Amino acid sequence: IAGITQAPTSQILAAGRRMTLRCTQDMRHNAMYWYRQDLGLGLRLIHYSNTAGTTGKGEVPDGYSVSRANTDDFPLTLASAVPSQTSVYFCASSDQPRGGRGALHFGNGTRLTVT
Amino acid sequence: KNQVEQSPQSLIILEGKNCTLQCNYTVSPFSNLRWYKQDTGRGPVSLTIMTFSENTKSNGRYTATLDADTKQSSLHITASQLSDSASYICVVTSDNYGQNFVFGPGTRLSVLP
Numbered sequence: 276i277a278g279i280t281q282a283p284t285s286q287i288l289a290a291g292r293r294m295t296l297r298c299t300q301d302m303r304h305n306a307m308y309w310y311r312q313d314l315g316l317g318l319r320l321i322h323y324s325n326t327a328g329t330t331g332k333g334e335v336p337d338g339y340s341v342s343r344a345n346t347d348d349f350p351l352t353l354a355s356a357v358p359s360q361t362s363v364y365f366c367a368s369s370d371q372p373r374g375g376r377g378a379l380h381f382g383n384g385t386r387l388t389v390t
Numbered sequence: 391k392n393q394v395e396q397s398p399q400s401l402i403i404l405e406g407k408n409c410t411l412q413c414n415y416t417v418s419p420f421s422n423l424r425w426y427k428q429d430t431g432r433g434p435v436s437l438t439i440m441t442f443s444e445n446t447k448s449n450g451r452y453t454a455t456l457d458a459d460t461k462q463s464s465l466h467i468t469a470s471q472l473s474d475s476a477s478y479i480c481v482v483t484s485d486n487y488g489q490n491f492v493f494g495p496g497t498r499l500s501v502l503p
Contacts, residue, residue, distance in 0.1 A: 319493075376439060
């Protein structure tokens with residue numbers, strides 16, 4: 276089934292630990308995104324990649340890093356987790372960078388709790 | 391500041407009833423407006439997408455309207471079903487802002503039997 280796969284589904288992490296959230300898509304979309312979703316707020320962009328080999332910072336990039344070695348994978352790393360990074364993280368992809376009418380597909384999220 | 395606001399924050403209706411959700415935006419320039427449905431524990435799924443020239447778009451029992459002059463959109467759900475219980479998110483796409491998708495906070499809809 277075509278789509279976006281995120282792993283793990285959920286994770287409890289001790290503060291200060293390093294964590295990588297995985298995201299893989301099989302739609303060959305050029306653009307990929309990482310968002311966090313917090314109660315009462317809209318999804319906020321953490322980092323994005325318009326094409327393999329390039330990345331950019333979104334609205335809330337501090338404490339996170341990404342890489343885009345190939346088209347399919349877009350991992351998000353928390354180098355030293357803090358409690359404020361407790362959130363639900365969504366990976367998304369689009370066949371059109373910069374919005375347009377391209378479809379924006381989401382994975383089912385990773386629920387992260389930092390204690 | 392580019393913003394998308396949605397109302398109400400939450401809504402409870404009985405199965406079979408209709409409802410309308412509202413979205414106001416200040417995003418400029420404007421490319422298109424999307425409505426997404428997000429079931430609990432799942433990622434958002436697209437319902438409709440409308441450009442500047444489109445006033446209405448339907449997807450089954452879901453009908454979205456857009457007034458680009460007043461920068462308002464609505465999502466009307468007809469003959470609600472229990473499976474309509476979800477959050478509904480309004481997303482405005484701009485050609486020139488950040489990475490272009492500005493998300494509203496969503497409206498939480500609960501459909502009761």
